[in-house]
Amino acid sequence: MEEQDKSHLLPYAKRSDFKVGRATELTGTDRRLYRTLEIIPGALSWTILIGMILASMYAPFFAAYFIIAFSIYWVLKTLFLSYHVRYNWKRLKHHMKLDWQILVRRFDYEHFYHLTIFPYYNEPIEVLEEAMKGLLSAKYDPKKMIVVLAAEERGGADAVNQAYVMQEKYAQHFGHFVVSVHPADIQGELAGKGSNTHHALHQVHRDVIEAHNIPHKDIITSIFDVDTVIYPDYFNCLMWHFLTAENPYKSAFQPVPLFNNNLWEAPALSRVMAMSSTFWQMIMQERPEKSATFSSHSVSYQALYEIGYGQANVVSEDSRIYWNLLIANDGKFDVVPISYPISMDATIAPTMWGTIKNIYKQHRRWTYGVENWCYITYHFIKNKNIPLKKRLAIGALQGEGYSSLVTNPILLFILGWAPIFLGTREFHETVLSYELPIMVRNLLILAMGGLVVSAIISLSLTPPRPEKHPRFRYIVMVFQWIMVPITMIVFSALPGLDAQTRLMLGRYMGFWVTPKRVNVK
């Protein structure tokens, strides 16, 4: 459903290739350029990993020095990131204690609407219900909320009906309540959250915003995963940050996703992955110039309207929308971290094996976000209005991020030992060959010290213990962090490498819907 009228779009957003999703959508030189960009991340990661093996075989001394350097770097990086997590934790706790309703009172904000979109597929009705209850429990006038339940036709009639059940039950509480049903198999779209949201935004624009003549600048759009349960002060906190932001209409507002709705039901593996994702977002909260939007986030409707909303043809739509905004605004678009939590589900399944598979698939989808690197690099080449320094910095930073995500855990925990097994006889006879494993082991143990910080913070962010769970579970929650070296490889590096390899080979991924379970909070 691409806009015919492009008059309201920003100049760069009017380009035909602005919302390119993959190389096959382009032609000629552009297609070749984009395809090359799709190949680069996977090729680079494989080159690094194979290069390490070859170096271990033919240049083991160099490989050993590199591993030592890399291990030291890892310890210091852990220290650096722990510092950020710890700082954000303090800020998060502080923000959770504040009464944002009082803080926001000094501003004139009553005319603002919160457009909240919950795209879903076939999640249980209890999940939708929890989301609605979350909105109603917010310390914000519900009549100033426009709630959209965005169903998928492909989810089946039952799934669609759930939206109408919710509408019947909750519509009277809110200012506006819209049920949109995203038709299946629209040409040029990729089935998933992005295309569903895109369709819902068009519908709400027509049925509510235009119909009631609501100024675009008075609407703040929050695009939430359907398992998102907001904390009571979320909208006040968001409003405060919006009203105090330097460029509110050129900013996206990022909360901290806590995957804790079902944390007590989730197995240790799932908890570690959920908390690790939260920690990464906490780190990014303190490095906004390096971050993009992730998962549930908020942005001015005006900004979205100026780019014709997000893309309906990509997997990682949550981050892509930020890159769309950044590029269309010639680099003048920021992420404003609000250091306030929202609750979401940790990935689980009825069986352990199912949980492992679901976590793997979820992280493969997340790490397929590497498609965004191709997108931004392509447009950084095209859009010369963005300062060169900014283009280079973002391109390099994002590239390094995707590369290190895949290669660092494998280099550290597997290939770090390669020179010992693959090195030449001359190498094996040296003190270096004997000292290398001892040194790497000690450095990794030192780096694992960062996990102590993780364990403490994760406990503090854990919801109150339901009575049916024993206190002993707290001890498990502390020791679960020793799984991190394994989870880094199995649920970060491998799915990342999988995703990059698929992109490299042109075997493009579709959107995989993470199964949501009943919220038991």
Add this chain to the structure above:
Amino acid sequence: MPLEPEIQSLSYKKRRSFFFVLLLIFIIALPSFIFYSSGYRLNFDNEETTIVTTGGIYITTDNLEVDVYMDEERVERPRLFRSAYYIQNLESGLHRVVVQRPGLHTWVKVLPVDANIVTEAAAFNMPELPHIRPIAEYLNQGGQGVFVVKGSTSTPLFTKATTTGDFIVVNRATPATLRVNSEHEYVVDLFGSTTATSTSIINRLEEEIDRLTTTSPVATTSTTTPLAYIEQGEMRLVEYGDELAARWIGSGPSTPHYFCSPQAASSTVALRLGLHFAQQIEEQSLSTTTPLHIEGDRVCRTEIRLDRKWQKIKYYEFFPRSSDLVVLQLEDGLYVTEIDDRAWQNTQLIYPGDSFRTYVTDTNIYIEENGHYFELLTKIDEDN
């Protein structure tokens, strides 16, 4: 209630400062760690602090409960991989390693250590008092071994060794309640009708003739033509008249370290590894059949002569599951010797006597003495 949140986001300045502090630590730590892991150490012994280069010794043992001494000082047992000792921070030069435990033969070696290099060695400690597992001809209903003797049953059957396993001695005709021990039959078959020693050598001689006539590449000649050989992995034992040698037949780069010496003058080699080592290098440097080969910075021999203690070899075979140790039956008993001849070869008596027969399989050492068969055990309980 404050009007603003009191904790602001982490400032760019703070983050940058922290980053540069960590960068500085990295810049300082990297060379330090690389030098340390390469063997460089600070020496505070003298008034002036100096940098010294060190090497190490890596010893593997076949018994977890042994004590290892380096230059008369006990080395702490490793917590992990308890059969491997990595001894660091050794200055260049000769170091005496002793591996011992009460009840076991002591393994001693003087090894050269070079700067930045780790010298490897494999220690072995056989029991001083032989320990055997008798293999009776019959088993009773309870599975107990039964030896049938002609004379008194009170005369001990095995006087030279302690025994394990339950058995009884009887002098009556085979009662119907006894059954034949299949293991005994198996062992008797191993030894065959003639002596194991002679059978073994004759068979091998026949094999050797076959190989020579079919121009097999394994049939090599030397200044003295080898009479026979046996192989274990890529190691071969070859006979030259009364002598026995171990020959490496694998690829050059995988030659075991004890065949080789760093390229150096003969006198230096003699000082580091023993006169015999230097002499063998000189001999083999002139030989066309067992030539030296150069592997990078080291020179490697093809063969190492085994110490037969000036006695005749009655039987030989690789020690079970090893290509570094050899079982030698000499005139006064059965020995285990190492092929590694740096400094000297450790040779340990595992069963004394001159009138028994030996047969070594891939996993066991069997002995027949006075018509009785038993397995010679080379491990004693590590908890004892």
